[in-house]
């Protein structure tokens with residue numbers, strides 16, 4: 001299988017913006033609705049495999065943290081995330097990547113149509129926060145924002161971070177290297193990043209959503 005290494009132009013994504021319904025829970029402050037709406041609509045084009053596969057995104061609000069994915073309330077064609085006022089495109093993309101961790105097979109066939117996504121979908125996307133970050137950074141350079149990550153603050157430019165994330169996934173998916181997260185962390189340190197250890201807050205993770213909306 002030939003794998004694309006070039007950067008996919010965003011225009012290629014934009015053409016295939018998926019059709020779906022965006023719904024807000026009552027907890028979302030009125031002043032944030034439009035901001036969240038734009039944030040999600042800006043992030044969705046990076047997920048072309050969601051086209052015709054996701055019917056609804058339900059958005060809630062969280063005061064603490066940046067964003068959460070609610071695994072209990074999500075279904076394969078319905079995503080429930082919570083966002084805070086500090087949420088970024090990267091944090092939304094991270095939550096959408098959690099959804100793929102849980103429903104990989106729902107998206108695989110569609111994803112394999114896009115050469116740039118094939119590397120990510122060659123094998124089942126592993127669970128875990130660090131894996132979720134690596135797969136988010138690897139998806140597109142625009143999402144490789146290391147300011148707030150499960151590896152601490154990553155002081156690498158987006159292009160480099162995107163590249164080493166794809167390299168790490170190649171190690172895993174092509175070379176069968178199981179310690180790809182460790183390899184990624186070593187690369188971060190080699191690039192003089194401040195890969196500080198996780199705080200407890202980080203380790204609670206955003207995949208541990210509560211059942212109640």
Ligand SMILES: [Zn+2]
Pocket residue numbers: 094095098129132205206207
């Ligand atoms: Zn997460």
